[in-house]
Amino acid sequence: AQKITQTQPGMFVQEKEAVTLDCTYDTSDQSYGLFWYKQPSSGEMIFLIYQGSYDEQNATEGRYSLNFQKARKSANLVISASQLGDSAMYFCAFSDYGGSQGNLIFGKGTKLSVKP
């Protein structure tokens, strides 16, 4: 069974600095996707970025990039130039394309706090 691990329950970063949130996964599948979501204190789940297992380049979306290391089974989220509004919970999620309807398996999350 797939498993996804976020080892950092909480992290602090100084405003304007970059931060990396770790995510590792365990799968024997060859076709899969990794997703990152942001959950601010208001509670909504916001999709940030996606990486497919066959994508040759790391995904980027504005200040978000995904450091995908397939051999190490890691998909770390990098946030550049942190802003106060980046303070939130961040969830990594895994989906196997050929499996049960593409369901997402979520990690337990990392709480990021940005200091002014």
Place this chain on the structure above:
Amino acid sequence: DAGITQSPRHKVTETGTPVTLRCHQTENHRYMYWYRQDPGHGLRLIHYSYGVKDTDKGEVSDGYSVSRSKTEDFLLTLESATSSQTSVYFCAISEFKGNQPQHFGDGTRLSIL
């Protein structure tokens, strides 16, 4: 933003009562999902649907049932609510499976006393 509406947004009820949560979408997406979120557990899948009248169980389906009679509506029912079902419930939708992100509603905070 994806057109997903969850109702009610908040509910307090008593143990043993039936509860139905509604998810309504305006995106005409095929796939719909119900999750629960509890401290220390992230989000866990309860049930999902891959079309009208096509549903299946997720990781934590015991005590829950679902129905989807129309593309736009996905109902989650707690037949006899228990205190362990106190949680925040999220509905999500996706157009395709696997390699497309799921988009979430704003959640329903359910408290069972």
